[in-house]
Amino acid sequence: MLRRFSLAGHQPPTDRHARANTPWSIRQTLLFVLVPAVIVLLATTGLLLMRSANSSVETAIARGSLSLTLAQARELQNLLAGCREDAVALAHKPVTRERLHDFMEGAAAARGMVYAEAASIPAGPDDPVVLLKSDGRVADVSPDVAHRAQNGPLTLPRKATSLKPGQVSLSALTEVYYPPMGLGFEPRQRNLALFRLTTPVAGPDGRPAGFLVLSIDARAARNILSLYNSPQSPILGFHRTRENRQSLFVDGQGWMLFQSEDVTEPTRELSVAGVKPGLSGDTGSPGYDGAFRPAPDHEAYWRMIEAIRQGHAGMERAEPGFGPPKIASSDDFVGYAPVRFAGGSDDKTEVVGGVIYIDRSLLPRAAQFDQGNILFLATAGSTLLLAALIVVLSGRIARPMTRLADALREMRHEGHLREIEPPGGAAEITRLGRVCNRLIAALRAREVTLGDSRDGAPREALPLEMKPPIAPKARQTPDEPSDAQPPTSDPFGDASLSDRQRGTLAALLDRGVFSRQDYQDAGGDIPQRTAQHDLQDLVGRGILDKDGRGPATRYRLRRGSKR
Template sequence: MGIKLLNGGVMEAREAFSFSSFRLRTKLWMVLIPAVVFILVVTGYLTHWFSSRFLEEAVRRTVLLQTLGAAHEMEQFFDRCREDVLWLARSGLSEEEVERFLAGKRSIRGWTYAEAGVVFPGEGRTRVWRPAGGALETVSTDHWAGLWDGVPMVDPVKGGPGSEEGGPWISRVVPAVWARGEGSVPPGQVTHVIRFIAPVGPWGGSGAGGPSPRGFVFLSVDARQVRDILSLFNSAQSPLSGYARSPELRYMYFVDPGGWILFQSEDQPRSPAPLGTDLARWNLSGTFGRPDLKSAFRPDIRHRDFWLMAGDLREGRHGVLIRSVEPHEKTQVDRVYLGYAPVRWHADGKAEEGSVYGGVVFVDRSRLITRAGYRQVDVIFLIGIGSCFLLSAIVWEVSRLVTRPLYKLARAVDEIQESGRLQPLSIPEKDLETAFLKDAINNLIVRIREQMETIEVRDRQLQETLMRERISLEQEAAVLQRERRQMPEALSKLVGRSPAMIRLRDQVVRAASADADVLILGETGTGKQLAAEAIHGLGSRRDKPFLAINCGALDENLLMDALFGHVKGAFTEAKTDRKGAFAAAHGGTLFLDEVGTASPKVQKALLRAIAERRIRPLGSDVEQEVDVRLIAATNEDLQDLVRRGLFREDLYYRLNVITLRTPPLRERREDIPLLAAHFLDEACRRIKRPPVGLTQGALDALLAHDWPGNVRELENSLTRAVAMVEGSWIYASDLGLGGTGDLPEDGKDGKTANEAASDAPGGSNGFPEAPRPGGGDSLPPLNARQARALPSLLARGHMTRSEYQEAAGGIPARTALHDLRDLVEKGLVKKSGRGPATRYKVVNRKT
């Protein structure tokens, strides 16, 4: 007993703290606040992800800009040197001219060349001038061949660059040794220079004795001058520096085409420090030093990033490599950017041409992305706190405004319950929802009063009828269960024991074993789609998609779009790509219902798709291969349509590979008890009510009815009866079969759909007969969907769009809106309300 009490208390506590027991305000808080927090977290993460990518791209472009700027400045420096050596080659080449030239460059540029000289190989003479203080120092040497170190294509016989090149030329970084007198080398007179060489005529011009031998003039630039360009662009005084950078370790270095790192930038321009590569070779292994430059460094081949850059530089390409590294304890830098750009030598002065002299590499470190991430987290946190407070206040006020009218309605309903008087509510309306709820309660009150009157009438009728015979369908239910257990699940929905149904199931099994297209013929409501689903479920494609398209429920353009899809921009509303049914059912089965209603344009497209198994979406120029098994169904005589020219003969023979016919219900009346047991069980389970039985009179009415709508009409009649019956038994009067069956199709029994709709009687189900719209004697032309939904529209007096979809046979929303607009234009209905409150009311309905 104690355990039971404890369990009961636990259950009561759970019910007391269940979500459904909370107030609206609490529910809104419990749902909205976590949702807002989740949205903020997701938004923050996505924003951080995208901003990180953009920031990374910004840093990458900044690095590339600095690198390209340094490389361009170095090329401009070389071009100025090229112009100077060419000018000097055309001058008099006297000592005064050279001194004036070097002094002018110092006054204009603030620096001058490390040396200038001329070489006459034929005479074996060399003259070299070197600035020393404010004057020139003449240095003579007999070893003029050493001046060509580092110059490509040297001809040792002619004593100069190869004859195939017309100059000017540039050397690599080489040591310059100046000697006086007997060639002694004073300490401190060795430096590294880059020489610029140009061909020149004889010293002092042509003589009277004929042409003089060919000579060369050269200018040498201290390599530290070139290094200053890298130091400038790596410093805060860089001409491309747009904002202050964090104090991270950054440096540039120069690489020759052979992969040798020759020198690196210094902290400040014009540094007197010798050339070095300490930072550039940090964390790298390789060859250190070469005969002409002791500080040069060449990394091993295993340093792939370096040799990737060196390869791109040799090809004249620039770029940026981004590498992630372990964050430093102090700086938290986790990314290294390696920007590289080639430096070209333009011998002919053309900017678009030139050979690769070397390359500039910029090593940059940035913690911009990490710092931005921290700031973003702070901002998202503050926004989240503020949003939660603001949302709480909004929920409090909104819930108070929303629940106040509901409390008033609840109190009014309680008063009705206490007084027992069914009087309509008359409270002031505060909003549209409250008005709808009040109208619904008042309609319910009116309906209850009507039902109470109807109950009184039925009570009198029941008193007059002492007993009506009742039958049991338990045997049919047992047979149905046994048959379902014995047959595959895919066939379980094809209910029936008649020879026609046994033959149909046998044909379905045989059709499923052959992977060929199938044509299913049969009247409306005979189970053509169930047969198609059974063929798919038993076939080899059972694990692939099964798609069903109702060709009669869509107009031509919508059907083409539904079948073949479209690409973005194919028409005004095509905002995204859409797969058609053929593409969506790839590998599976595509079921086309009411294929006989397809327009000639759709028939032509279907023929091509079936024949070639290729489709082309609307607006696309690319064809797609599809692998689908096609199952078509129709309730029309396709051969008659072919004879009348309404259906393509070639398409008919393409579809007519395997043909099945679903029998109408009137040809297998012996299955009606079994079907009745099945549908009653389904209806009770769906409506969630206790089992309902049939009286003998009801069963006789089912067996005697012609069932123009076949099995679908039978199912609808029984479902309607189960929903409307008040007791546990269905009588003949509950079925409403006195001419209230499904609407006949166009042309059936010599009547059109409009005539059939106008002849449909009422009153058998307890509702008044529906009048014609406008009170006229004739209706304008209607399509099959409008004619099917018209009786329900007349009976209700008004409909929403979703109700029209259901009444017209489950058509798409766009087709329903098209039909309703057409009815408005024809004057049958009028539109009222906006948004979810939109309704379509019958015009001038007589009550």
């Protein structure tokens, strides 16, 4: 048997065995399977997290942009509300030239360039009083020049005739042209863009004695938008990157009236040139040639106008070409909010226009760039760490298996069956080592069973050549033939031993001293009670000697019982 085992180890493997072998080691398999899987998992998770984080960043920026839009609209409402209060207070009693002049000078000193024009139009045949402010001075305008002025203050709107004392009407943005005159000014023409407030003047009997017209310089409203788009903004909470951001004032008909400008140029003329280059539409509204209205195909813009008409505020994604040119590749966030005006003494208001704020931020792009770097570093670091762990763990897993394979290879070259040392390692590898030892024990038991008897044959006995064992006379049945052959010679001196006892003792021949657990392992996980019974039987037959008691019991094969 040993000779056959040794010769079989030198035979080349068949194709069936060669195909069953994998070309990859455990380390290669783990590297080629786990590393790509972890990279895909980390990349997928990182991309999903990036998308969620970018959505949160964009939501936060949109909320900040909407807050700034609402703040600008609120400031314009406060401006109109303050001017309305001035008009109502001034028209509370008859307006004389002196009162109107003092008011214009006081307003210029206290509020700057808010009022550019004022007029008192009496209901009777008296001449009207028209005052014009320019370069910090207030001067009278003759009725003749006032009548010749384009869109002058002496032409009252239709709805002014239905106003009651305390009620104020607000006109649309109007472009006023005064011809050259020399009354208090150098002879030159005057172009003004004004919002006019008109209110009845109370007479001595409580009836309207005329009308008061206060004209708000539209640049004062424009300067509010410029202030909120500048580093001097009253709600600036942090420093922002340099980018072309823009605020627009629009009316309910969709006309762009003016845009924010540099805060250091408060007297600059109104314009919408910064936002209309990428848009198509109409130029010049009734009464104001500088207005611009985008074409209906700019759907995002008209959605904002419709929402402003209904008194709603919100955010809208900018379409391509909307707003001033970009300095960098930033994202646009467009907020809109209505501007309301209360013309009466009650709290009822009407929408007279709206603010559209084009905010631009590099933060989403910067966040994506930072998150991409973090994802790359995390993926690369995790991949390297995983590869290192695979190399270490695969080595620890494969090393005991390699030792086991080397021990079996050495045994094959030696041509001698012997018990191998447990390879250690994981529980599965230890179990594999025990299985190998049991297989070796079974081969050795088969060698003993098929080997020569004590008086010996010159070669191994093959299974077909072996004669069946004959039971002792005490165990023979009466029907058994009397010419039965005598039992063959037994290596343990007792032919009545069971195959399990023979095989287990054969596996323990080289051990010398062994325990009950060793007997169980050598026999292939023999149950404890069966092992105890076998050992007691072997001790009673005189094949084994027993030393000790309890867990310290050890068994030794008697010298006369070995082959």
